[in-house]
Amino acid sequence: MAAAIESTGRSSSENILTEVRKFLRGASNERPMGRESHTKSALYLLQTLPTARFAVLEHLCSVFDEAVSEHLMQLMLNNSENPVDENRGHLDGVIQDACGVLFNFIKTGPQAWAPIISSWSLELLGQISQKYASHRVVPHANSLNELLQLWMTCTPTKSLMEVATECFAAMIQGAPDTCVDALLEASVKYSPHFDWVVAHIGSCFPDTIITRVLMCGLKDFCHNGGRSADMEMMSEERIPKMASVVGILGHLASKHSQEIRQALMKLFEDSLNTNSDTLKVTTVPFLLQLASMSPMLLQILTTDLIQALTPSVLNKLSSQFANWKGSSSHEYESFLTLVIHLITMIDVGSYQVLQFFLNMAEPREKPGVEAPNTEVQQTCAVLLNRLVTELQRAVFHRHRDGKSDVPLLASLTPQAILITEMLLNSQGQKAECLVKLLSFVGLYNGEDCTAEILAYIITESKEWHQLKRFLELQLVKEVRLGDILGRTTCKLMAYLQPPIVYCPQRLLKNVLILLQRESKTENNSVIRSTLLFYMRENWESLIPLLSHTDLTVTMTTLKILEIVCLTRPMSSVSAIRVSSALIIVFFKSLELTDPHEAQLSVRVCKQCLHQLCHHSFTQCILLRFLLEGLTNRDTSFLFGAKRRTSDQTQHRDQHPKVSLLEENSKLGTTLTLPRSQSSVFHAGIIGSGLRSRSSGTGLLQEHVKRNKRCLLDILHTCSRQNFHHNVDVAMETDAVHSVPLRAKVRPLTLSGDLCRMIGSLVTELTTPDVLYNNRFWPEEDSLRFTVERDLYVWKVFEENPVLWDVIELFSGNSLAMCRCSPVLKSLVAALMNHFECSRLPHANDTPKQNESACRLIHCLSRSLLLPDPLKYVSELFALVTSYEAYLILLAVWKYMKENPPTEDPEEAKRRVCETRHTDVVRAILHSNIDKMGHLFFRFFKE
DSSP, X not given: OHHHHHHOOSOOHHHHHHHHHHHHHHHHTSSOOOHHHXXXXXXHHHHHOGGGHHHHHHHHHHHHHHHHHHHHHHHHTTOTTSOSSTTHHHHHHHHHHHHHHHHHHHHHOHHHHHXXXXXXXXXXXXXXXXXXXXXXXXXXXXXXXXXXXXXXTSHHHHHHHHHHHHHHHHHTTTOHHHHHHHHHHHHHHHTTTTHHHHHHHHHHSHHHHHHHHHHHHHHHIIIIITTOTTGGGOOTTTSHHHHHHHHHHHHHHHHHHHHHHHHHHHHHHHHHHOSOHHHHHHHHHHHHHHHHHOHHHHHHIIIIIHHHOOHHHHHHHHHHHHHHHHHOHHHHHHHHHHHHHHHHTOOSSHHHHHHHHHHHHSOOOOTTSOOOOHHHHHHHHHHHHHHHHHHHHHHHTTTTTTOOOOHHHHHHGGGHHHHHHHHHTOXXXXXXXXXXXXXXXXXXHOHHHHHHHHHHHHHHOOSHHHHHHHHHHHHHHTTXXXXXXXXXXXXXXXXXXXXXOSOHHHHHHHHHHHHHHHHHOTTOSSOOOOHHHHHHHHGGGGGGGGGOSOHHHHXXXXXXXXXXXXXXXXXXXXXXXXXXXXXXXXXXHHTOSOHHHHHHHHHHHHHHHHHHTTSHHHHHHHHHHHHHHHHOTTTGGGGTOOEESOOXXXXXXXXXXXXXXXXXXXXXXXXXXXXXXXXXXXOEETTTXXXXXXXXXXXXXXXXXXXXXXXXXXXXXXXXXXXXXXXXXXXXXXSOEEEOOOTTSOOEEEOHHHHHHHHHHHHHHHSSSSTTOSSOOOOGGGGGGSHHHHHHHXXXXXXXXXXXXXXXXXXXXXXXXXXTHHHHHHHHHHHHHHHHHOOSSBGGGSHHHHHHHHHHXXXXXXXXXXXTTGGGGGGTXXXXXXXXXXXXXXXXXXXXXXXXXXXXXXXXXXXXXXHHHHHHHHHHHHHTHHHHHHHHHHHOOO
């Protein structure tokens, strides 16, 4: 039909009049007329009578509307292939003819017809979309893809879309603003039902649509809202096209995000170089207004615009805004408020934005690089201050205002450690701003994030001004998170557990600094939780660090434990762990060659051990560990013990194939010696040759003496009775015993249980077995049966001479020495055996045994086990012969046999020495009266 109309020549007036009457009769329903005939008449008038175009286009609206209604009815009845109306096929033909005429107009007269047809088609599409939006088969407006699929499979709407697209193609080069304005107006009027039209047309002309949509939006913004005092509160009613601009760009973002980025940045760059004062001032607010209405656009501006805002660009913007700021301060303030609002809404690139404002507020001067001017710096500083205030309001009024999300704080959570690191490297206003910002990040995200921030500061701070940030953050965060310091302490202790990731020395040093500061400022007016309180709850986590290879780490840990105070109640497991670790540290400290360093280490150990000794059971544990260390091969050399150059294991390694049977066969060819002192000293191990000789200690004598002094001081500290504890005296011998030491040592007070433990432990460590471990001394004739045992005890004391010092330390206590009776008995027996068999004329010809005899008698006399005058016999050993020394010791033995050691000190004081016990001493004095005459009165006051 369209072809026939096109071939028709100039129509006569009569024909036009006839068609007008025919069209009017069909429109007024005076006479029934078919849809096809009526439309044919309308199209004829459209081509021949231009003034009738609006009436004809209105008629075509009803035709397309009817066709759409029939299509949706078919879809609802699920019978789209078999029409329910016989006129259905005629409507398709009518629509096809109408579109043919419209396409011809667009092709032949685009400048005249394209704007008219474009506006009509877009308006009709908007009406249809809105009218049938609630139809059963039409998807919801939010389901854009489904909606687009429905309408593009509908012949009427598809044809209209093709007409509109053809109009855009014809106008896109010559009058793009006209078509874009029509699209925006329809979008404003029929959104969101019109979004599918925008999406389709935009996908056909992405570059042009995006650019022109932005330009049209900017013009509308300048005309309607660009000078508003409430810029941050603009709405769709105030700037109608803004929402449409955002909607169109949102539809295109999925496939054309890069084009949108380029268009936005080009718009910004053009505003820097334009001659229009209006565009210079309104472009940036326009872009920010778009960002406030679309998270997608905000993300684009966050990433791209921030990179474009170099110091030179900021300086230029500052000069462009100068007049605006001076003439309309309220508008400028609204602009800044909008900026703050957008910053709080950032969820991508928030860390970069924060860095940008901080660097611009306090820039670092770089040679050859332009710096932001003072105005820019002040503006950025103002924005940061307002941002902090806004975040404070959002965090503390979060629940009251019903707002649960602050995108900026949520997005900064993964960057919390980076911000904390920035804080540690910042000072001045920048640091103060970061402190507040980190406080709000922690408060917003809860205790885990906050504890991680605080723990990182303690872990990484190298100077006091950095560590001080911990106190500043703690003061703010404890307002809402009361237990945050406890969580932080637990996290710090977790960092110290293996595998240790952070530097333990720095962490421990900072903890120590904070604890020392708390101990010095106990009366501080600022109310806050103390790290000391929580360290007392978690101090056990520090125990493994006492065995750290770095002595500095160990010493720092000890200082922390000293401040934490180990006097608090603890479990037996914890007591054993910390006691063992402290004793190991003490022995390590004694290995130090620098006297000053060793003294400091021992002093800290002593203070910690003193605190532990407030618990009676811990006191026993410490003494056991200390005394066991005296005979341990790894630590005994510190006190003068000799080191063996080889041991049994080494011999086995050197001779792995020795046959015990062959060696026993060889033994059969030798003489069997009687059991005596010569047979009990084994020359070595079968198959391994002679036993290797013991080497020296490897330490200087001065070092050994220093170690002994430290040991005795520690033993004295660990043995003292704690009078502030109530001690239940169960029996008479449990009473407190005072041990008078030498002049340089304070009196030592021991409890009954501690006395028993010390004596029993010394006996356990120095005797080979439990046989003969009673306090009674046997007949002297029985010594031949205990020779090997006695020599074993003697050898232990010979290899570990510090045991003599330990015996002397506790010799003032009769209860402790009573439990040491088996050791004293073996020592006396070994000395008697030596002096009896000695071929040397004088006792002092064997100085080691002579000194041992004197020290032994001194211990027996101090413990009240020897009365007058036997307790003075040590003065005779330097003057007597070897055999006379044997006789003196034999007299002592007989007295001890008749008067066995007692645990009752009062009974020991009442004992006296009978004449038969002193006859030998008297005879020796008489026979050596020329040398010992001056000593006679001391022994016998006759």
